[in-house]
Amino acid sequence: MCKQYPILGCIADDFTGATDLASFLVKSGLRTLQINNLPTPDMLDSLQGFDAVVVALKIRTVEKQQAVQQTLSALNWLQQAHCQRFFYKYCSTFDSTPKGNIGPVIDALLDKLKQNSTLVCPALPVNGRTVYNGYLFVNGQPLNESPLKDHPLTPMTDPSIIRMLEKQGHGKAINIPYETVEQGETVLRAAIQSAKQQYNYLVVDAISQQHLLNIGAICDEFSLITGGSGIALDLKPALGIKQKNHLEHEQQFSQAAPTIVLSGSCSAMTQSQVAEYLAHNPGYQIQPLKIQSGEQSLESITNWLHTLPSSAKPIIYATATPEQVKENQTQLGVQTAQELVEGLFAQLAKHLYSKGYRNFVVAGGETSGAVVSALAINRFEIGPSIAPGVPLVRTLDDNPVNLALKSGNFGDKHFFQTALGQMTC
Ligand SMILES: Nc1ncnc2c1ncn2[C@@H]1O[C@H](COP(=O)(O)OP(=O)(O)OP(=O)(O)O)[C@@H](O)[C@H]1O
Numbered sequence: 041m042c043k044q045y046p047i048l049g050c051i052a053d054d055f056t057g058a059t060d061l062a063s064f065l066v067k068s069g070l071r072t073l074q075i076n077n078l079p080t081p082d083m084l085d086s087l088q089g090f091d092a093v094v095v096a097l098k099i100r101t102v103e104k105q106q107a108v109q110q111t112l113s114a115l116n117w118l119q120q121a122h123c124q125r126f127f128y129k130y131c132s133t134f135d136s137t138p139k140g141n142i143g144p145v146i147d148a149l150l151d152k153l154k155q156n157s158t159l160v161c162p163a164l165p166v167n168g169r170t171v172y173n174g175y176l177f178v179n180g181q182p183l184n185e186s187p188l189k190d191h192p193l194t195p196m197t198d199p200s201i202i203r204m205l206e207k208q209g210h211g212k213a214i215n216i217p218y219e220t221v222e223q224g225e226t227v228l229r230a231a232i233q234s235a236k237q238q239y240n241y242l243v244v245d246a247i248s249q250q251h252l253l254n255i256g257a258i259c260d261e262f263s264l265i266t267g268g269s270g271i272a273l274d275l276k277p278a279l280g281i282k283q284k285n286h287l288e289h290e291q292q293f294s295q296a297a298p299t300i301v302l303s304g305s306c307s308a309m310t311q312s313q314v315a316e317y318l319a320h321n322p323g324y325q326i327q328p329l330k331i332q333s334g335e336q337s338l339e340s341i342t343n344w345l346h347t348l349p350s351s352a353k354p355i356i357y358a359t360a361t362p363e364q365v366k367e368n369q370t371q372l373g374v375q376t377a378q379e380l381v382e383g384l385f386a387q388l389a390k391h392l393y394s395k396g397y398r399n400f401v402v403a404g405g406e407t408s409g410a411v412v413s414a415l416a417i418n419r420f421e422i423g424p425s426i427a428p429g430v431p432l433v434r435t436l437d438d439n440p441v442n443l444a445l446k447s448g449n450f451g452d453k454h455f456f457q458t459a460l461g462q463m464t465c
């Protein structure tokens with residue numbers, strides 16, 4: 041029998057970004073598998089029957105060379121899997137360090153695929169991220185005036201995607217304005233074909249779902265597309281797939297098992313989600329300075345957990361205000377603070393798994409990467425959405441682990457309660 045491999049191969053620069061993209065692909069009717077961390081050759085066979093595969097990497101804040109190297113290894117594997125089109129997924133708020141990995145990764149992918157140009161579109165209007173005249177807005181505020189200006193690892197100081205890309209990469213960028221996008225497929229396609237002659241990064245505006253559908257329809261102009269999950273709203277026509285192959289999972293991904301919330305995100309939305317959850321549930325705040333001094337450790341957390349009734353669904357959180365984060369980073373350095381927090385979450389996740397915890401809600405992309413890697417989970421089945429861009433996901437074994445990996449600013453104030461409502465029974 042002839043083997044059917046995925047047409048679309050995706051590489052996400054963090055883990056919440058990967059589940060975000062996978063949830064949009066599944067919703068649009070593509071059978072989608074998520075692979076966590078760099079896949080090995082023996083995993084190629086697991087791709088049969090899928091339309092799309094998303095490889096989740098943790099490369100958003102690593103050194104440029106490392107980000108490029110891991111991306112090219114993932115691309116190589118996706119090519120071995122016979123994928124025909126490729127999608128590089130970064131954050132809808134274009135999160136990147138001042139040195140910036142997005143540009144160099146795009147350049148390396150274009151080079152390897154022998155292409156000159158790609159589409160760039162981080163917009164995700166359903167979550168308040170829009171691109172207008174090449175500038176990125178978050179809930180109506182320019183990126184650099186939004187809460188993203190205080191991100192612990194990737195503070196965003198420039199709202200111009202054109203400028204950021206030209207600073208980070210070697211290529212030339214041009215904006216395709218929303219007036220063009222709005223006129224629909226024929227006009228947009230002509231504009232793209234003309235811009236491709238001279239420019240490498242085609243930054244396409246989108247301020248509505250319809251704009252994203254128009255953009256999705258012309259993605260067959262590119263071997264490589266790049267952006268947020270918004271452009272995956274419907275890629276079927278561009279991929280030559282006629283019908284919906286897989287409806288969003290209707291069945292419940294719920295199970296009665298010990299349950300925990302782990303939050304390493306310090307975004308404005310996560311802060312209000314943590315505050316709301318703490319009003320009704322027990323919580324333990326970890327602080328990098330206390331981890332460094334030895335006052336907080338796996339032992340101190342597990343001692344605290346033992347004081348709780350078995351029905352409790354506690355939250356362990358490092359979530360803090362921008363001022364507290366700054367103070368920690370001033371005293372410890374950005375990287376050490378990050379390593380201390382992520383290191384403790386990783387140890388904790390492993391320990392909790394060994395004690396029978398099987399439901400995990402995790403807030404933050406870097407934090408999710410640390411937790412999923414510590415649990416050595418290499419594949420996810422994608423379940424129903426809890427909020428736009430946050431699906432329930434499940435491991436593919438007999439004793440499954442359910443997870444919800446929440447991007448920093450996604451979900452409403454009640455997100456943790458909603459996630460647990462869907463995950464537990
Ligand atoms: N109190 C703190 N002080 C310093 N650093 C912290 C503190 N709490 C968390 N961090 C670090 O901040 C980073 C937050 O990044 P993470 O990607 O997990 O969240 P996010 O950026 O809000 O989520 P996303 O990338 O999905 O939008 C992590 O590396 C975490 O270790």
Ligand SMILES: O=C(O)[C@@H](O)C(=O)CO
Nearest residue numbers: 056057060131132405447
């Ligand atoms: O695109 C987004 O905003 C998210 O999927 C993300 O990448 C958060 O880390």
